[in-house]
């Protein structure tokens with residue numbers, strides 16, 4: 001930023017001598033300022049510091065202080081530019097309220113919207129700060145400015161609740177906010193993208209261009225956010241770091257986002273599932289657990305984008321936990337363990353059985369194979385329920401997502417190399433602890449009993465299923481076996497399709513007999529393992545348009561998904577939802593986005609005034625600020 005020949009930049013530790021000289025010349029306190037320099041900005045004329053402003057940040061509140069401009073440059077907009085910058089950065093950081101103490105310039109700060117208030121009402125964190133503890137005199141006026149208002153819907157206008165702050169939930173929130181719809185995002189985890197972070201080490205096979213929702217990108221653009229390289233493949237955690245966290249830091253998103261808020265159940269106010277008359281007018285009631293307390297929130301519509309990651313399928317081939325599975329839980333990892341990172345010791349030198357035929361299993365097997373190379377005592381076994389492996393190995397070079405094709409080809413090469421014991425057509429029925437190891441029991445493709453003794457660890461990559469307990473009091477229409485939205489079932493049934501192309505679909509397919517309730521994202525596919533993040537973004541666009549009453553846009557669904565290269569005509573060889581088939585792009589883990597480095601904007605920077613009381617006209621000896 002430059003005002004004629006004045007430039008403004010963030011302060012650094014090396015700037016302290018010039019900053020302290022300017023503050024002292026303006027009789028502003030130095031106490032504790034140096035500790036907050038990372039939230040200070042400077043105005044420079046050449047290399048000379050001619051202005052400064054700073055903030056002390058305490059969670060989601062801040063104290064503006066140290067606003068000073070060299071006398072020869074007063075009233076040229078330097079102060080305004082610095083304060084404006086600090087307020088913008090504070091909003092971006094999610095600071096809800098900013099305070100200041102000033103003796104000389106309350107009227108000056110009033111032009112930014114700061115209002116005076118009783119000093120006793122300042123939050124405790126500020127009361128404990130150096131300025132409140134004596135650096136500013138007791139007569140300094142307390143002023144405050146609300147940067148992010150709490151989401152309180154206007155009378156009669158309840159928010160739309162988005163359940164889940166993963167990529168699709170946040171995309172839905174982006175589309176709703178863009179349309180001016182009051183939105184409330186409820187996320188069980190402590191961070192946005194909590195599920196993605198669970199397998200953050202996994203490289204996804206969809207390049208960035210499929211992994212960033214267009215409206216999220218549009219909302220991020222004014223912050224200086226840079227889209228990641230379109231053709232690069234992200235790690236799962238990079239999607240969180242490079243897209244979801246910067247998006248969540250936008251003030252309007254921060255204001256709508258409730259972390260650590262687990263949805264327990266959803267119903268309609270005053271209506272159980274049976275009662276019909278007037279049902280469509282009744283608000284939704286969302287029961288959540290927050291800080292150990294059950295709380296009920298109201299919403300005019302609900303978008304369930306909670307995914308399926310929290311509900312891992314069991315190992316038993318009949319969909320029930322294998323006999324003994326629960327008792328052996330400490331030796332079973334459900335998902336994709338980070339064997340080259342924190343879990344290396346758990347698997348090094350062990351005999352590990354991977355169960356599952358999807359991309360998650362492939363990732364786990366390839367990582368364990370690398371570990372076995374480094375730790376030759378490690379041994380690897382792989383069990384799949386299907387006797388036919390064409391879909392497991394995927395379309396290779398014919399796959400429109402090269403990384404997805406490569407994953408299948410690498411897995412085939414590993415199997416062909418003999419580096420692993422391979423059990424195809426194994427339907428696991430029981431797990432037992434025998435002689436200090438696990439014995440796996442099952443039936444082979446010919447119906448003959450199979451026993452695999454001597455397993456130390458099991459990685460279960462058998463896919464996920466939706467948690468339907470949240471919605472048991474709502475009227476949903478689900479596919480009887482996929483538990484997907486009913487209308488999507490025939491489009492994605494792995495018994496019928498071996499192909500990744502899903503007909504474009506939107507709000508109509510995603511709605512239920514329960515008016516105002518939509519299932520989006522991986523959960524809309526139920527147990528079908530073929531969901532792509534890009535599908536979810538289009539779902540979000542269509543549903544937000546429908547909720548805004550823009551049916552023309554809502555019905556104009558457009559979806560261009562990459563082919564798998566293993567499309568077959570007619571029925572697929574065998575349905576096997578275990579851990580994501582090679583249809584489409586597999587479960588969310590394998591599908592999403594890019595690589596990292598936090599794109600979260602730099603923290604806010606920002607001061608009290610003279611250190612003693614008196615009127616400004618009397619030019620007090622100590623200013624505050």
Ligand SMILES: CC(=O)SCCNC(=O)CCNC(=O)[C@H](O)C(C)(C)COP(=O)(O)OP(=O)(O)OC[C@H]1O[C@@H](n2cnc3c(N)ncnc32)[C@H](O)[C@@H]1OP(=O)(O)O
Pocket residue numbers: 026028064065066067068069070073074075076077078079080081100101102103104105106107108109607608609610623624625
């Ligand atoms: C929270 C704290 O930091 S409190 C400490 C405040 N700082 C001080 O007291 C140090 C001495 N003062 C200064 O350094 C400067 O005068 C500042 C920082 C208050 C203002 O910076 P400047 O760059 O001169 O102001 P800027 O150009 O941004 O704004 C000018 C406008 O504010 C108004 N203004 C400037 N100072 C004051 C003031 N003390 N009270 C009321 N209005 C003021 C001017 O009338 C002008 O309005 P206009 O544009 O309509 O003419």
